[in-house]
Amino acid sequence: MFLDLISKKEDQVKEFNMGDKIGYAFGDFGCAIFFTFVSSYLMVFYTDVLGVSAAAVAILFVIARVWDAIADVVMGVIVDKIGSTRHGKFRPYVVRFGLPLVIVGVLCFTLIPGLPENMKLPYAYVTYILFGMLYTAVNIPYGSLASVMSNDPDERTALSTFRNMGSMAANIFVMFFVPEVVFNAQGAVTAEGFILCAIILAIISTVSFFLNFRLTRERIVHKTNQNKKGLLSTLKMLLKNRAFIGVSVASFTMMGASLTITSLNVYIFKDYFNNTALTSLGGMVGMVASFCVIPFAGTIVKKIGKKEATVLGGAFATIIYGIMLIIPNLTAIAYIVLSFIAGLGTGLINTIIWALVSDVIDYQEYISGERNEGTVYSLYSLARKLAQAVSGGIGGVALSILGYKSGAAVQAASVGLGIKNMALGIAVFGYLLTTLILLFVYNLSKKRLAEVNNELAKKRVMV
Structure with missing residues (x-):
């Protein structure tokens, strides 16, 4: 073969x-x-x-x-x-x-x-x-x-x-x-x-x-369960899985916020800062910040836990985006610097989020007695794709509400200001929701996860 x-x-x-x-x-x-x-x-x-x-x-x-x-x-x-x-x-x-x-x-x-x-x-x-x-x-x-x-x-x-x-x-x-x-x-x-x-x-x-x-x-x-339930029964059990609901909804709000501000970024530099030369730099700083976080993510998780680290990252990003929103006469350079700092928080979440999904799959086995890796992951993926679709619509609706004139060489100053405030406001709201969901809905804290893993270890066979 x-x-x-x-x-x-x-x-x-x-x-x-x-x-x-x-x-x-x-x-x-x-x-x-x-x-x-x-x-x-x-x-x-x-x-x-x-x-x-x-x-x-x-x-x-x-x-x-x-x-x-x-x-x-x-x-x-x-x-x-x-x-x-x-x-x-x-x-x-x-x-x-x-x-x-x-x-x-x-x-x-x-x-x-x-x-x-x-x-x-x-x-x-x-x-x-x-x-x-x-x-x-x-x-x-x-x-x-x-x-x-x-x-x-x-x-x-x-x-x-x-x-x-x-x-x-x-x-x-x-x-x-x-x-x-x-x-x-x-x-x-x-x-x-x-x-x-x-x-x-x-x-x-x-x-x-x-x-x-x-x-x-x-x-x-994992031992195969010969009496494995159908898709409908699995979906019903997933609705009882707080960890699955928490990580899926948190990913939806996080991606919605992230993709919305990304889609409006070019308009912020074009119509608010009137400086298109810095657009690429403004779009890249978040990715650079994520690279900077990677070497420290493991150490942070060891000290405080995965759930706790994502809550920390979400809260940090919310605060920085909030500061950006309330600063009067925000300059392009200040926007780029603060976007990089906010990216340290969002980068921490993005680095750890996939590990949370693996833990959710374990928790599904813990509460149901069945192993459904593919089904759980595919439904989580569905939440992320919905966020991609919604965020694309939000950007277009936002421009329409603010009176953006397609094809116009110059937009009204109020439009540029509105785009900046709308993008940052959505970022604040999205990451705040993400933080609260991870804190109060997602239930696999460091201590709880250790308990679940200990129980599952008794049923597993290592090869």
Whole structure:
């Protein structure tokens, strides 16, 4: 079999080590590098190369996102129903579907010579929706993988940290590499640039998926419950899982706040600060701050716990965004500096959040007696996708309410001020809600998590 050829010769499972962390980072790097390319540039390809109208693309994206939400849950159930193979329960999906994923990803950016005009939009529908389905087939098992690599809280924090590093590295790579390839000397996008870029990123993604499979190991084996309940029963039990509700709603509010301020960032610099030259710097400081937090996240978690660390990060970000909101005549430099400081708090949450999801999966087993990694993770992923959809709408609605004039060279001063206040106000409100939800709804404190892990340890078999 193909998996036998790329798996390690030794059959024994080694103790958790640096290879696991690096391999897990490669998994998200492989997913994120192509997903970011698609998210950032596919609309431009459709409108400027394939010749599809912006309105038609917008409808396509909405339909695809709705289908993605359904596909996430279906994939989670499939993974749980099929169970483990000798290569593990989750690792095989990453390589089995990783190669088809990037092949379809390349097709998304392919301008087929002689394709009739009336076939271009159907071609976009088929390739983009298929890409989303294959991405789900890779990403849902990959996200669930951390819960069976280790049950040690510190090791799970390390996996969450390295996953965040892989994602940020992918975003930075796409940010700097893709424009150099897809734009020509005159600043226009080209079909040749898109296909070349897609092929290069496909190769990088494929290698990353192989490294994820080779370097990681599934160490936690759970006994299969022959009388496993159906999806409806699992959903009912999830509604009783405070930890799941807490981390899902907190992620929704956190991402809603983060993505809204990101989408309005360009307007803040253009219409409030009247300084577009600093837009890129203003957009990058949060990512830089997250990198600065990574070396200290593990130490913070060891001292106070995962829940406690995310509450700390949320409260810190809320305070800094609040200061930014009330400062009169906020300058661009002050905005950038304070955004970096706020990013230390948001970066702490983003670094740890995936470890919380692994703990939620354990807690679901603790209260229900069943192991549903794929289903739990897919429903958590659904909450994040809903936040992406909502945040996109909030930005457009905010501009409309404030009287933003599309196509106008200069906006009224009140519009720029309104955009700045709206973005920062949403950030304050979103991160405040995130902090309160993590504090009062999410119930796996450091002490409680230790108790749950001790109870589960009696039922588990380590291999």
